[in-house]
Amino acid sequence: MKPTLVLGLGNPLQRDDGVGIRVVAELERRTLPPHVEVMDGGTPGVGLINLMEGRARVVIVDAAEMGRQPGEVVRFRAEDVKLTGSSARFSLHRSGVADALALADALGVSLPEIVVYGVQPAHVEWGESLSAPVSAAIPGLVDAIIQEAQSLKEQSDGQ
């Protein structure tokens, strides 16, 4: 099992919600460092905990409602932000990431280091086309994730 997992999440049938899956498809066409695995995770809900098991680092790419401009990309660590949607509204599909992390935390399950690339969506209704601003964000996002994966490797080499 490769130590770094780049995990695209979302539903490509719900327009911008599928941005993580599009990024993964693009990454699969690129040359990646040998310690990096790329995975289309779909909408795993709490299954996210199982997908992350055994990894040292996980880079999640997902649509995120952040109150920003459509297409804006924000890199953050799970511990830096408040992920809403957990506990009071536990559902397997809505905010699957937040629920999975909250559950892992409650259970005391040790998680890998998690970095999230959130993309502000414009449209998340049923449909397959990405909105123009989200589509335009993909090339930069792909480059940033490749750099991220590379730097994570350097960090671990330096340890």
Place this chain on the structure above:
Amino acid sequence: MAAINIDVHHVTRVEGHGNIVVNVKNGALEECRLDIVETPRFFEAMLRGRPYTQSSHITSRICGICAVGHATASLRATENALDITPSEQTVLLRKLIFHGEMLDSHVLHVYMLVAPDMFGVGSVIPLVKIAPEAVLRALRIKKLAGDLCATIGGRHTHPIAMAVGGFTHFPDADELKALRQRLVDARADMDATVQLAKTLPWPNFSRETEYVALRKEDEYAFIDGTITTTDGASYPVSDYRKVTNEHLVQHSSAKHCKHKRESYMVGALARFNVNYDKLHPRATAAAAELGLKPICTNPFLNSAAQVVEMVHCVEDAINVIDQLVGRGITLEPLPPFPGKGGEGAGSCEVPRGILFHNYQIGDDGRVIGANCIIPTGQNLANIEADMRKLVPEFLDQPQDKIRLMMEMLVRAYDPCISCSVHFLNVKFV
């Protein structure tokens, strides 16, 4: 008597969104309905014009939980349209991955969505404090189910190896044997699950209705079979419209279904009621332990029937692996396009009940028309009929209690509502 108005927006812990509206005036029920978003209306639009080989991959994305179920119904519809008969090995591999998905879905529903109600806590997060070993068990079962699906389907969360007429990736004997051992080891977790279900305070309620499920003479049917009802009707899958009779109702944006009565029920309880005699002996024993007998008319016990099915799926998965290992895995090629289109329906029992896909394919191999009827859509009328009986029985209870009972009723059906947006809501702190 004071008027009661209950308006539960976005019933929590159901798959997607649903609103319950109840109005009681002078002790009489004025209004009682469930608003729910149903199958994506663009189902046909997203398939029209696509090569037949893509349908299952696209439709498997409709639901994050029933990916294998949608893929299988889609493949069976396509194969029936093109007159392609899957090989014996393909049938076995599909059965095996289906058991994995059923286990995955049921364990989540029972442990993470239903059990918190029964323990009187708001969600699985506080449940961790009361019963941490139960939640860890649920994750362990889920991991086994997910690994089973990935081994057969070629990838976690999406069964990319499932194709028209066969598979594009095959497990080897060692992988199958390793899975078999884990399934055997999981019997202890199944026993513990039955014991947990036994201690849960299931609400006492019943209402007679018609139960609809696929049935086969030689097994507990999940894929293909005859549409069979507890009122004695049976139809081939190609006649599914004679059962579903989709119709518009004034108060809902979703179409309702009915057969001969005002409503019918699909799902684990319907399968249990129709196919009890086909359960594995260990599953029959689990049912006895839970006091569950056909015909059970308490919809809350749909979740208990799911527990019985979990036991069955583990046992049958072991049997199927033995058959696959015994005959040896052959790297079968996929059948070519027969050169002629056609029309066909496919059906399987996904975790939430009977699912139908129906396609017309042109002579160029492209989809011309498509239809899909999901289990939750078929259950809507039945849930409302249950609510109309349930509310008057609880009118002397506090409003919060009525609200909780209504939510629990809806959750018991494990509704899968178009699997709406799941993206993150983030507040920077």
